[in-house]
Amino acid sequence: MEIDLKNEIITDKHGRKFFAQPTNGQLHIVNRGFHYHGTTAFTHANDIFNLINTMKQRPSILALTCDNGPDYCPNSYLVFIAFAMLWKKCNLDQILIASYAPRSSKNNRIELAWGTANQALAQTILCPESKNLDNESEPVRKDVFKKALNELNVIWNKTSYSSKLIQSRSILPGETESPFTDKEYEEFKDVFENGPKSDYYTKYKSEIKFLFRHTYRRGYFLHIKKCLDINCLHCRNTVKHQELLEELDSYDENGTLLRPVFLTQLYDGKHYPSFVDMVESKTLHQKVREKISKEIKENPSDFEKCHWCSWYFQTKNDKKKHRFFCP
Ligand SMILES: [Zn+2]
Numbered sequence: 001m002e003i004d005l006k007n008e009i010i011t012d013k014h015g016r017k018f019f020a021q022p023t024n025g026q027l028h029i030v031n032r033g034f035h036y037h038g039t040t041a042f043t044h045a046n047d048i049f050n051l052i053n054t055m056k057q058r059p060s061i062l063a064l065t066c067d068n069g070p071d072y073c074p075n076s077y078l079v080f081i082a083f084a085m086l087w088k089k090c091n092l093d094q095i096l097i098a099s100y101a102p103r104s105s106k107n108n109r110i111e112l113a114w115g116t117a118n119q120a121l122a123q124t125i126l127c128p129e130s131k132n133l134d135n136e137s138e139p140v141r142k143d144v145f146k147k148a149l150n151e152l153n154v155i156w157n158k159t160s161y162s163s164k165l166i167q168s169r170s171i172l173p174g175e176t177e178s179p180f181t182d183k184e185y186e187e188f189k190d191v192f193e194n195g196p197k198s199d200y201y202t203k204y205k206s207e208i209k210f211l212f213r214h215t216y217r218r219g220y221f222l223h224i225k226k227c228l229d230i231n232c233l234h235c236r237n238t239v240k241h242q243e244l245l246e247e248l249d250s251y252d253e254n255g256t257l258l259r260p261v262f263l264t265q266l267y268d269g270k271h272y273p274s275f276v277d278m279v280e281s282k283t284l285h286q287k288v289r290e291k292i293s294k295e296i297k298e299n300p301s302d303f304e305k306c307h308w309c310s311w312y313f314q315t316k317n318d319k320k321k322h323r324f325f326c327p
């Protein structure tokens with residue numbers, strides 16, 4: 001779902017200031033017939049790539065709120081590689097991917113939108129004439145899926161959500177997905193599973209290393225962005241919003257958004273200080289940075305980071321996998 005940004009600041013019951021949560025936007029749906037196409041991090045990256053290409057004004061920064069499913073979870077290596085390749089291919093300044101913590105996923109806007117989309121399908125049977133596809137020949141089955149996927153588009157393209165008609169499209173049986181292919185997906189999967197033992201290790205190693213170098217990763221959060229290194233051929237002279245990257249560099253030592261922490265002297269140590277409050281108060285911002293440094297100093301093993309890039313290890317296996325590529 002494409003969200004219309006609101007430039008409105010609200011105050012909650014604790015007096016914290018927030019950007020108002022946007023509620024409206026354009027809902028896009030991409031349908032796939034499960035017999036022919038699965039969904040992976042790569043197919044999501046393809047969907048976003050194709051969506052960006054239809055936009056009159058192409059974005060230079062993408063912020064994605066996702067659920068923690070395996071094909072969107074910011075902790076997954078395949079999600080990292082899919083969106084890092086998307087960042088590079090679309091020449092974006094930044095991509096931020098965050099997911100709600102497990103028990104808060106109901107706050108995701110898509111949950112609400114999905115209710116409307118489901119409602120529109122109530123009592124609908126797609127292709128009612130075809131009852132048992134198992135006994136049908138492949139061309140007949142293909143045809144049924146094609147029809148069903150087109151019917152879905154017809155229904156959803158006349159359904160409105162948040163005052164806009166849903167934009168539904170389908171990947172039809174036999175259609176090849178691009179620019180990120182299933183073949184590449186399988187190869188990267190093999191590289192991340194087997195490291196140097198994989199047949200594709202040499203093919204992708206330097207690319208993965210390059211993408212790690214432009215990524216910050218911690219639990220539930222992935223931030224891929226252009227660097228300000230004048231020797232980087234990809235980023236040099238291509239940054240659209242240099243001031244934002246510089247601002248982030250002065251905001252946090254990793255050049256990203258700060259990890260949320262509780263401060264005992266604020267809100268009984270039970271609620272996080274907000275981003276807007278930290279931007280408005282240098283003292284608060286400083287206190288949060290000090291608390292983060294203190295937590296890292298006290299529990300270094302919980303916050304172990306690659307010394308070459310900004311990747312915080314989540315597990316021992318994560319560290320092992322990461323070392324296949326980063327020195
Ligand atoms: Zn760079």
Ligand SMILES: [Zn+2]
Pocket residue numbers: 212306307308309310311322326327
């Ligand atoms: Zn690294």
